[in-house]
Amino acid sequence: MFPKGVQGILDRYPNAGRDQLIPILQEVQDSMGYLSKGAVVAIGKALNLPASKIYGVATFYNQFRFEPLGKNHVQVCRGTACHVKGSGTVLEAMEKELGIEAGQTSRDGNFSIEVVACIGACGLAPVIAINGEFHAKVTTDQISGLLAEYRETEEQA
Amino acid sequence: MSTSITINVNGRDIEARKGEMIIKALERDGIHVPTLCYMKDLAPTGACRMCVVEIEGQRTLAPSCAFPVAEGMVIQTHSPRVKMARKTIIELLLADHPDDCLYCERSGQCQLQTLAIEYDVRQRRVMGSKSHCGMDFSSPSLVRDPDKCILCGKCVRICEEVQHVSAIDFTKRGSESLISTTFDQGLNISSCINCGQCITVCPTGALREKRSIREVAEALNDPEMTVVVQHAPAVSVALGEEFGMKQGTDVVGVMHTAFRRLGFDNVFSTSFTADLTIMEEATELVQRVTGGGALPMFTSCSPGWVKFVEQYHPDFLKNISTCKSPQQMMGAVIKTYFAEKNKIDPAKIFSVSVMPCTAKKFEITRPGMGRDGVRDVDAVLTTRELAKMIRAAGLDLSKLEPTPADTPFGNRSTAGKLFGASGGVMEAALRTGYFLITGNELEDLKFEAVRGLDGIKEAKIPITDDLTIGVAVASSLANAQTLIEQIRNGRDDLHFIEVMTCPGGCVNGGGQPFYQDEDAVRNRMGALYKIDMEGDIRCSHQNPAIQELYAEYLGEPCGHKSHEILHTHYTKRETTI
Structure with missing residues (x-):
């Protein structure tokens, strides 16, 4: 249901709370190259945070991108x-x-x-x-x- | 231990309570400091800095909303330094604000504009670059115009803390900061439940309802159309405020006259179909309790709540009453029974409803709310929009003669009127439910336990010797969420739960006049209970017009015909949550 790579990363953070959000975002971006919509929603479900909150945090930092990298x-x-x-x-x-x-x-x-x-x-x-x-x-x-x-x-x- | 301390404000000693924020003590003493981001019952954020005060011994000015009092504190609330700071803040907020007050929806009711006048900002001293974010028209209920946003964050907080929805949040950073949805999508595909509470707290024109005045005016000017209007219970006790009347004034009679002067052909009261809802819903409850069915049963009149369950708790959909809301029931009987009886083609009826609600604009677009390509309700106006139409038509409410609503859908019991207050649906349902189960009328119609402004109200109501019904009333979705979690964790003593999306119920809806403080809500509520106290017919099942409708057209409550036109279904909704 969720992008496979994301779920794999989330599985390594059982019982994660909001304080784990940024390391998780970084790891997902490292593995997929960007933060997809599906990834943001999946992370939200896992951390019990609304997707808008995750998007808000991610857009605060320059390091996160929301489109796949170009060639x-x-x-x-x-x-x-x-x-x-x-x-x-x-x-x-x-x-x-x-x-x-x-x-x-x-x-x-x-x-x-x-x-x-x-x-x-x-x-x-x-x-x-x-x-x-x-x-x-x-x-x-x-x-x-x-x-x-x-x-x-x-x-x- | 005494919790009372003394602080000195503007040279005068006043009392304060230990641990409270300065602003609370000032408020109690009648000293007004301006605020843009302050929300009474929520934790302070200190974002706007408008409420700064000068405290002796402090190097900098302190925000009174986020600074606790201390014994012997000496405070200046309106010293030249404070006033200068506030004026500068307003000037900076205006620096990137679009200069289109003349064309702005909120002009005259804008807190930023009011403060600019109060602090005598008469020229543009600071010119910042304007943002051009574009407006979001995607929602059937709300329009977002981020260019006018001053980032006070009230909409974000009410959406998260009061409604437990979080459709919007702060995004980006610094001068690019913007309140937006997940991935900047349209509100229509976000988790927004259309309640419009964000509009009521927004200090500027950044959030407003989607207007329907134009389509209504077009229908009124079309000689081929029969234009029918219904008004919700909470509208008549709030509309007066738009015309400077005292809070809690019931203007129902003159409002009927105003409708007729505006050109509406028939004036009906949604409270009539509230009675009808009670007949159907109470019957459904009795069937579920006696015949087995998903319990507890939740009410379905609040469309924001229904969407909330569809997207967050689809496993509870079977618990929501299948009854359409009173608005939709009225739409349905107008386009069926009324059309047949008066030999009008339903397609030639334009059905308008005036609601205290923005989610009702969304509700009319739901699938299943009509038949043969004809919608049950064609347009929804908020209380504010109605006030605009009345003003634009040059009508003076204080000079109009009151008139009654039209028959048959204008006859209501006062139970139907109670729908406008949190706990009202419950009280109306209990009056009729008791009658349906026992065959007797209640001696005391008043259910004190479900009245008032508490977020969650509960009661155990003995019906017969072996049957006691557990009821709960939740207003605001954060409170509804609490109840849902309790039930999920095994709580099973509740049979019937009323949920109103807006805190306090429809009287505090997203379409009501602006600046609804707790007093306004209490007064509007009080007006509804007064109407009920003074009413002749106080139970839905005693309403003769309801009895006639069943005898002539519907048959029996929850019968075949009812199911066809008065009931609906819900489905799991995929949104970005």
């Missing part, structure tokens, strides 16, 4: 150094290029964007990571080409 996952660093170096416009350009907002996944499932606080590469600011590969000192006019590379790799594969 290529873009992380845009919005830490202090990157911010000073213009990561705001980089994110904006990325969102415009892909037609989605941070936290969303493009309709074809190819790309998803995530905003991260700091990925510890301040010397390379502004920095983005696509599928874990770092791209340093990104400018807005590079973005289109950068994304095209990943799109092509996808097509060749």
Whole structure:
């Protein structure tokens, strides 16, 4: 009835209360890549909490997402150094290029964007990571080409 | 040990009770501090900061709703510093508020607007970026406009703590904070039970009922339509408040006149079908008690409660009376018996009901509430909407001559009128149930134990020497939930349970005039009991119009014809809970 992976995780938290909510959400996201509607409802049933409450807690934190990851996952660093170096416009350009907002996944499932606080590469600011590969000192006019590379790799594969 | 202490407020000593919050002591002394998020009977959140006061020795201002009193405390409630702080808060709340007061549903009854006037906010000093969340029109009962929300959280709390539903909660964070449903879905597919209690506590226009005035006006202007109106018991004792009358004034007579002036062809009283409900429901109860059937039996007149059971406790669906609510029974007899008798095509009847309730707007859309593609009730107006229509038609309630409702569905017993108060259905059912079982009339019609504003009221009623009926009355769904849990844990001394979704019953419904404090609810309730005290016919089974309806059309209570038009069924509901 519930998504299988979720139930498996919930089974490992018998008698869990609301104080276990965040670790459970993290574990579910780690295993499924995002928090699906079914997962939120299932967690609510298990913890005896209304689904609205769980959604409320999960949306409070940047770390949770509610759409499956794209084939290529873009992380845009919005830490202090990157911010000073213009990561705001980089994110904006990325969102415009892909037609989605941070936290969303493009309709074809190819790309998803995530905003991260700091990925510890301040010397390379502004920095983005696509599928874990770092791209340093990104400018807005590079973005289109950068994304095209990943799109092509996808097509060749 | 004395629990009384003395605090000094604005240079005057006043008494306070140990452990209470400052605001309680101020209230008792008649000192009013403004609030936006304060809810009397619920734990304080201190979210809005409007109620701040200056306490001697404290560095910062303290929220009086969340700060306990202490012996010798010296407080200033309206010092320049306090007033300046409050004004700034209002200015900040207005910074991202849409500037459309002229077009706002709540204009004139908006607490934010009132405070802005009181604190003389006369220019926009702070300009914030406006949010554009879009409105949620998906629910048949409610409309959400998050752009007007000031995040006081009252709707969230009443939904969770009073109604045990939690359809909405705070989502996101900081300037993006938003009150929303799970996954921002429409309210229609959320666990919302349409009770509208959130509307009554909302200080702004962020929540309102879905209006039906337009469709009613269109029908009234259509010469081919016979437009019939019914009004619920709790409407006539609250409508007057919208026109500045004293709380608890019964305006039923002038309201009938107003209906006729508005152009309604027939004016009926839902209290008549409340009598009919009692005949059916009491018979059903007697059948279940004597013939075996799911017990305890729950009432079914409150549509919010019915949806609550459908989504949270489907295993209790067999315990809910199969009787339609009085509104739906009236709709059904209008489109069958009344239509046949007056030779009108049911499709040419537009049936309007005026209700203290927003969930009734949802109830008319339920499957099984009509026949041959014709709905039993076509539109529901809340008490507030009726007041708007009366005002828009230029009618002065204080100058109208009272008139009676039309026959036959305007004749009610006073038992039917009691449906508007928590415990009223129970009392009416006991009067008739006693008669049905014993064949005798009760000597004392008053059941004190089921009256009043307590959340759960219980009584053991001896009927015959071997039969004592255990009854309980719950108002608010959190209280109903408590009873359900007790029953699930094996409690078996109850036969009949009345559940009203709204605390205090329909007099405190989601469609009633705004600012219903406990006094308003008590006064409206008192008005209903006064009507009952002074009535000639005080039991549903004694209502001659009911007897005639059975003799002429329905046959007997719970008979074949009744089952066809007056009863319904419930099904498990899949919602995001």
